Amino acid sequence: MFGLFGRRKSKDxxxxxxxxxxxxxxxxxxxxxxxxxxxxxxxxxKKYFPAEDNDYDVKVEQHGDRMVLxxxxxxxxx
Amino acid sequence: xxxxxxxxxxxxGGVGKTTTTANVGAALxxxxxxxxVIDTDVGLRNLDVVMGLEGRVVYDLIDVFEGRCKLRQxxxxxxxxxxxxxxxxxxxxxxxxxxxxxxxxxxxxLLDEEGFDRVLIDSPAGIESGFQTAASAADGAVVVVNPxxxxxxxxxxxxxxxxxxxxxxxRLIINRLRPAMIKRGDMLEVDDVLEILGxxxxxxxxxxxxxxxxxxxxxxxxxxxxxxxxxxxxxxxIARRIRGEDVAxxxxxxxxxxxxxxxxxxxxx
Numbered sequence: 001m002f003g004l005f006g007r008r009k010s011k012d013x014x015x016x017x018x019x020x021x022x023x024x025x026x027x028x029x030x031x032x033x034x035x036x037x038x039x040x041x042x043x044x045x046k047k048y049f050p051a052e053d054n055d056y057d058v059k060v061e062q063h064g065d066r067m068v069l070x071x072x073x074x075x076x077x078x
Numbered sequence: 079x080x081x082x083x084x085x086x087x088x089x090x091g092g093v094g095k096t097t098t099t100a101n102v103g104a105a106l107x108x109x110x111x112x113x114x115v116i117d118t119d120v121g122l123r124n125l126d127v128v129m130g131l132e133g134r135v136v137y138d139l140i141d142v143f144e145g146r147c148k149l150r151q152x153x154x155x156x157x158x159x160x161x162x163x164x165x166x167x168x169x170x171x172x173x174x175x176x177x178x179x180x181x182x183x184x185x186x187x188l189l190d191e192e193g194f195d196r197v198l199i200d201s202p203a204g205i206e207s208g209f210q211t212a213a214s215a216a217d218g219a220v221v222v223v224n225p226x227x228x229x230x231x232x233x234x235x236x237x238x239x240x241x242x243x244x245x246x247x248x249r250l251i252i253n254r255l256r257p258a259m260i261k262r263g264d265m266l267e268v269d270d271v272l273e274i275l276g277x278x279x280x281x282x283x284x285x286x287x288x289x290x291x292x293x294x295x296x297x298x299x300x301x302x303x304x305x306x307x308x309x310x311x312x313x314x315x316i317a318r319r320i321r322g323e324d325v326a327x328x329x330x331x332x333x334x335x336x337x338x339x340x341x342x343x344x345x346x347x
Contacts, residue, residue, distance in 0.1 A: 009263030014227055015270050022234050022274065 023060040027067050034058065041071060049075035079280075079320045081218020081247045083185050083197045087240075088222040089232030091203030094253040097289060098222050099200040100128045101310070104298040105317030107162035111195040114153065114188050116165040118212040119202035120176055123167035130296020131156065131164050140168035143180040149187055158301060163194070173207050178214040185215035196320075205239060213240060218247035220280065224254045225266040234275055249280035251316060256285045257330040281316035283309050284330050 024031055038058045057072040086099045096117075103115040117125035120140060126132040137152035142165070156162035165184075168175065188194045201212035213219070219240045223233040233250075240248050252271055259265035266274075268282055286309035292299035299310035300317070307328065315325045 011260075011263050011266050011270065014266060015274065018227060018230055018274055021231060025231065025234065026238070 020059070023062060023067075026062065027060045029060065034060070041073070045073055045075065079218050079247055079249065079322075081216070082189055082195070083199065083216045084218045084220055084320070085199040085201050085213050085216035085240075085245075086220050086222065087201035087209060087212065087236055088203065088229065089205060089209075089236040090224075090229045093224045093229050094222050094251075094283070095203070096124050096128050096200055097293065098220070098251060098253065098283075098313070098316075099125060099198050101298045101300040101313035102220075102316050102320070103198045104129075104156075104159060104162055105300040105314045106196055106198075106320065107156070107159045108301065108314075109317055109321060110161065111321070112161045112163075112193060113196050113198065114163040114165060114192075114194045115198045115200060116185075117167035117200050118176065118181070118208060119200065120167045120208065121169065121172045122202065123169045125200050126154075126164060126166045127296060128293050129156065129164060129298060131166075132296070135166045138166045138168040139184070140171050140175045142184060143175065143177055149184060150192065153192070158297070173202070173211075176207060176211040178211050181211050181215045205235060209236075209239075213243055213245065216245055218249075219245050220249050220251055221275075221277065222251045222253050223271060223275070225252060225260075225271055230266070230271060230274060237275060237277055248277055250275060250277045251281040251283060252279070253283045254285045255282055255330060280319050281312060282327055282330070283312040283316075286310075 021031070024034065038056060041058060042056060055074050059070055061068050061070050086095050088095050099115050103113050107113040115125060115129075116139065117123050118139065123138075126135050131154050134154050137147040139152065141147045142149050142152045152165055154164045154166065156164065185197050185199070188197050199212045199216055202208035221233050221236055221240070223229050237248060250272070252268055255268070256265055260267050268279070272279055286299070288299050288305065289309050292302070292310070299305070300313040302310050305311055318325045
């Protein structure tokens with residue numbers, strides 16, 4: 001993944017960016033909306049679990065023909 | 079491809095739709111198919127100049143649509159390959175003169191009445207009426223993409239719109255590939271693009287200065303049999319794959335890349 005001089009290959013970065021932006025495009029979501037969704041999810045989760053604001057990962061993934069919303073929300077037992 | 083009417087499209091402009099249409103059309107004709115290429119970029123016609131047929135346009139697609147001439151009068155026959163024909167776009171009108179119904183009628187007439195084996199429809203850039211009209215008459219599509227961010231994103235959008243039109247035979251041409259940049263990790267590889275877009279490949283075309291030279295003189299590079307590597311050959315291979323032949327992909331090695339530089343340094347071949 002790292003090139004001759006420790007520089008990350010620019011095409012790997014592009015591939016990552018494209019996968020993300022296309023997942024939003026295909027789901028007809030804007031990246032801004034996803035941020036909003038993330039914030040709201042967090043607010044709901046916090047009502048039930050003590051939680052921190054970082055370490056949250058919410059994304060849309062393509063699984064074959066289907067679009068899947070994947071949320072990885074680490075929580076502590078209340 | 080089973081499709082007889084193939085739309086050549088990309089979403090983004092400047093990725094090589096017109097060059098692809100001219101070169102693949104010429105190569106298909108050279109293989110013996112009766113081919114008609116149609117320019118649907120009304121107001122910005124260019125397929126005529128790329129093919130070197132600009133001096134022979136009398137009637138255009140919109141003249142046919144609006145009944146000012148018979149379809150046969152608007153078809154220009156290429157003098158180099160007599161099975162190759164062009165139906166030019168209008169340069170003076172705009173895209174509002176296009177009609178999906180007329181487009182379908184025209185393509186049906188070309189295939190059923192005028193005896194053409196294949197119709198290639200050169201779509202305008204964008205996703206609006208021009209593209210929609212071009213796609214309306216097609217039963218297959220070739221999406222041209224460059225391995226860069228905006229072209230891949232636009233190609234994904236176009237693929238979605240083609241699927242919505244129930245055009246199921248969609249194939250991908252990766253155009254303007256630069257092997258030296260791929261070797262450095264600064265350009266998406268063929269497999270990366272295929273993984274992202276999820277469409278079947280039908281051609282890989284390397285960046286090639288000969289394309290500009292061939293458009294300068296108005297003669298498709300695919301008609302130059304002297305070239306054994308490069309874009310002209312790649313377009314000929316695409317034509318054969320469209321006809322169902324199983325043509326292997328050559329590996330494109332960078333010219334003058336790092337390894338070549340090392341070899342030069344140590345006096346190797």
